[in-house]
Amino acid sequence: MKKIVLGLAIAAMTFVGCKNGEKTETSSEETTETVDQAIVDSHNSENSLDWAGVYEGTTPCADCSGIETILELKNDKTFKLSQTYLGKTEDDNLFTQEGNFIWNQDGTEIRLKIVSGSFQFKVGENQVWMLDEKGNVIEGDLANMYILKKTIQ
Structure with a gap:
């Protein structure tokens, strides 16, 4: 047992x-x-993507047929933003701003340092999404119009 x-x-x-x-x-x-x-x-957009280059698109406009937007991002963290208001007279339809931009802590979004107002973009592969004033991706029927596509590297 x-x-x-x-x-x-x-x-x-x-x-x-x-x-x-x-x-x-x-x-x-x-x-x-x-x-x-x-x-x-x-890995994030800042350290993994070839983000420097020129991005173009036509964003919506409340009182014109659209805003032709060209954003050039350079490796030294400077930018040039040109906006042409389509359907307006030549005297008051082109606005150009240049300056520096900064990455957010996650390395996924940039904020353009400009004199008045602000522009924020989410950076992706060969495109950037214009963000609303709260830093959110714009949604709705016109959401695709707030995406700028990379044209030149």
């Missing part, structure tokens, strides 16, 4: 010991996944 009890005790200890080993392996896999995610999370 003692042999049977001793045999069951050894079998139970072996079974419990194997269970603990499995948990260790799972924990190890979870750690590897966490490290992989941390590596992936370090």
Whole structure:
């Protein structure tokens, strides 16, 4: 009888010991996944994309047929923004601003430093999205008109 009890005790200890080993392996896999995610999370628009270049598009306008917008982003973090109000007289239809821009902490959006007002853009692969005054991507029927496409690198 003692042999049977001793045999069951050894079998139970072996079974419990194997269970603990499995948990260790799972924990190890979870750690590897966490490290992989941390590596992936370090990539952003600022350090992973070829963002410097010229972006163009026609954005909506309340009192004209559209605003032809050309944004040039340079590697030294300077910009040139030209906006032509289509359907207006030549004297008051072209506005050009130049200056510096800064990246947000996540490296996904830029803010143009201009004298009056502000422009913010989300930077993606070969395009930028003009953001609203709160820094959100513009949604709705005209959302696609707020995307400037890269034309020159």
